[in-house]
Amino acid sequence: MCEAIIRVDSLTAAYDREVVIDDISFVINPGEVFVVLGGSGCGKSTLFKHLIGLYKPVAGTILIEGDDIARAEGDLRLRILRKIGVAYQSGALFGSMTLLQNIRLAMEEFTDLPDEAMTLLARMKLKLVGLGGFENYLPGEISGGMQKRAAIARAMALDPKILFLDEPSAGLDPVTSADLDALIKRLARTLGVTFVVVTHELPSIFAIADRVIMLDKRVKKIVAAGKPADLRDHSEDPRVRQFFNRESSV
Amino acid sequence: MPSSSPSPVLHAGFANGTLTFVVDGPLDSNSTGAAWRQADRALHQNRPDAVVFDATRMTYADGAGVALYVHLRDRLFSDAIPFHARGLAGNFRLLLDEFPPDALEAPWRLRQPPSFFESVGRSTFSVLKDAAAQLAFTGELVVNLCRAMAHPRSVRWGDTWLVVERAGVNAFPIVALIGFLVGLILAFQAAIPMKQFGAELFIADLVGMSVIRELGPLMTAIILAGRSGSAFAAEIGTMSVNEEINALTTLGLPSARFLVVPKVLASLLLTPLLTVFTNLFGLLGGLLVMASLGFSPIAYLNELKVALHFGDIPSGLFKSLVFGLLVAGIGCLRGLQTGNGAAAVGESTTRAVVGGIVLIVLADGLFSITYYYLGI
Structure with a gap:
């Protein structure tokens, strides 16, 4: 068994006094596509923001290659952040910059690559996500699906070891969503990076996930973990069955 | 690096x-x-x-x-x-394998700076388009204000009072402070040359006339443009970015009646009121300087009574009414014109403040000329 790239131990997350995630632990292995799923309000986004270091946990640790992102400061924190790339649900591209400039930004700040190299590398990233030719477009000039792909290209700018994607297929049509799933699988295979994806889109989960964990709003814990097909076919837990079979709760 | x-x-x-x-x-x-x-x-x-x-x-x-x-x-x-x-x-x-030779196609769109003639053409078109938009907006606003006067119950008074509170009541401390300091600075600046002629008492005339006729309405309007005009543009601009304006339109609720009229009405109500306070605090600033020069408050008030005419106060307040209309109108217009993204909201806010101040000064110039010929 290889060393885990992310290790979450006894994580508890809360807003003020309201606990959202209660004492959960799991590991993510290098190179796998790991999906966090669950119904609305179960704490997926909260967990996501803890994993990328935006929020500090009430208790527990989040180790990225052995370093605790929640407690790291200064250079160590910067080193950990260099290992991760994040694509947000809305894309969060900088609206006043072209796609090329969006991707070049991190390169300009953190590498000594020549100007020509940064431009070529940024164009390659765009090509990789199927946006070759769109270098000089502003985010507002392209569709939502293209914005999500551009956000992934920006997240890959510094070749991180781990890519975090928040609801990548939310709000996309089925074809664009399937294209995005195929892209994630292709990037995982080509780049060898680890993907951590938060989603509740069932087709995407079955298309991309090597392993999933499922959070539950009521118990605030992980209620299922494993391969998605196994959970769908063999889980005895009614919450898991309800989720995978899209059963109504009323 | x-x-x-x-x-x-x-x-x-x-x-x-x-x-x-x-x-x-x-x-x-x-x-x-x-x-x-x-x-x-x-x-x-x-x-x-x-x-x-x-x-x-x-x-x-x-x-x-x-x-x-x-x-x-x-x-x-x-x-x-x-x-x-x-x-x-x-x-x-x-x-x-992802990048075979010639895999990277040339960018489809080249962003090159426009030529001189293109820039002139674009700028001219932009100015004309903006003038047309302002004209259309003014017409729409007038129609909606007339409708509001004819049917007062159609006005969203809850929203209006909320704006009065945020833009008026909450602005009182800053308006009072600026008014006081303007009166104080004006009096101090005047004190030096007046003293040379032994005419310190006439500082009251200068402060009274300047504050009541000119600086009170002007300073209040400029504060309002910076504080509330920008807020109107940012609020409506963010609503536009979030497609809330589209939602209003498709619900059959015209944004002018729903968003603009309450803000404009509130602005019309609060600007003269705030101007009254700016005037009072400005005169108070002058009084402080006069007291420090050895004049009694009674002497200061008597001199003010001589210097000011009854028409000075309403003429200043009428100006402030117009300034309020301009500030709220331009703030709402720039908000409605907001494009996409966070930068567009920032741009609208800037344009609201700059446009508001320019319009205030232009209107003030027109008032000065009109009042001169009317002998007010």
Whole structure:
């Protein structure tokens, strides 16, 4: 068994006094596509923001290659952040910059690559996500699906070891969503990076996930973990069955 | 920029017309910058007949490393120089397969600065378009204000009072402070030349007339433009970005009636009121200076009574009414004109403040000329 790239131990997350995630632990292995799923309000986004270091946990640790992102400061924190790339649900591209400039930004700040190299590398990233030719477009000039792909290209700018994607297929049509799933699988295979994806889109989960964990709003814990097909076919837990079979709760 | 430069991983050797690049170590975003420059330098200095890229001892490569390979391959291909690779690892090849020669198409859109004539044309068109938009907005606003007067119950008074509170009541401390300081500074500035002629008592005339007729309404309107005009533009602009304006339109609720009328009505109500307070505090500032010069408050008030005419107060308040209309109107218009994204909201806010102040000063100039000829 290889060393885990992310290790979450006894994580508890809360807003003020309201606990959202209660004492959960799991590991993510290098190179796998790991999906966090669950119904609305179960704490997926909260967990996501803890994993990328935006929020500090009430208790527990989040180790990225052995370093605790929640407690790291200064250079160590910067080193950990260099290992991760994040694509947000809305894309969060900088609206006043072209796609090329969006991707070049991190390169300009953190590498000594020549100007020509940064431009070529940024164009390659765009090509990789199927946006070759769109270098000089502003985010507002392209569709939502293209914005999500551009956000992934920006997240890959510094070749991180781990890519975090928040609801990548939310709000996309089925074809664009399937294209995005195929892209994630292709990037995982080509780049060898680890993907951590938060989603509740069932087709995407079955298309991309090597392993999933499922959070539950009521118990605030992980209620299922494993391969998605196994959970769908063999889980005895009614919450898991309800989720995978899209059963109504009323 | 990186804090330290890593040791070079690319070694160039030239023999018998063949330039060999040996990669020894990781070719990643930390090391590729130096390697890139070194490779370009070696190619420029040696002018080889063939180039070999030896990756046998390359321990790791990321996108930057692949970019260097693609750069060398494509550059040598265009110069018709044979390029050979040795020892490329499996994952490096996998990534390279994504970028065969000519894989990167040229950008579809070139962003070049427009020519002089294009710039002039665009600017002229933009000014005319903006003038048309302002005219249309003014018409729509007038219609909606008339409708509001004819049917007062159609006005969203809850929203109106909320704006009065936020833009008026909450602005009171800053308006009072600025008014007081304006009166104080004006009196102090006047004190020096007046003293030379033994005419310190006339500081009251100067402060009274300046504040009541001019500075009170003007300062209040400028504060309102900076504080509330910008807030109106930002609020409506954010609503526009979030498609809330579209939602209002498709619900059949005209944004002018729903969003603009309450703000304009509130502004019409609160600007004269705030001006009254600016005037009072301005006069108070003058009183403080006069007291420090040894004049009693009664003497100051008596002098004010002599200097000011009954028409001065309503003429100043009428000006402030118009200023309030302009500030709220331009703030709402710029908000409604907001484009996409956060930058557009910032731009609308700036345009609301700048446009508001310019309109206030223009209107003030027109008032001065009109009052002069009317003898007010």
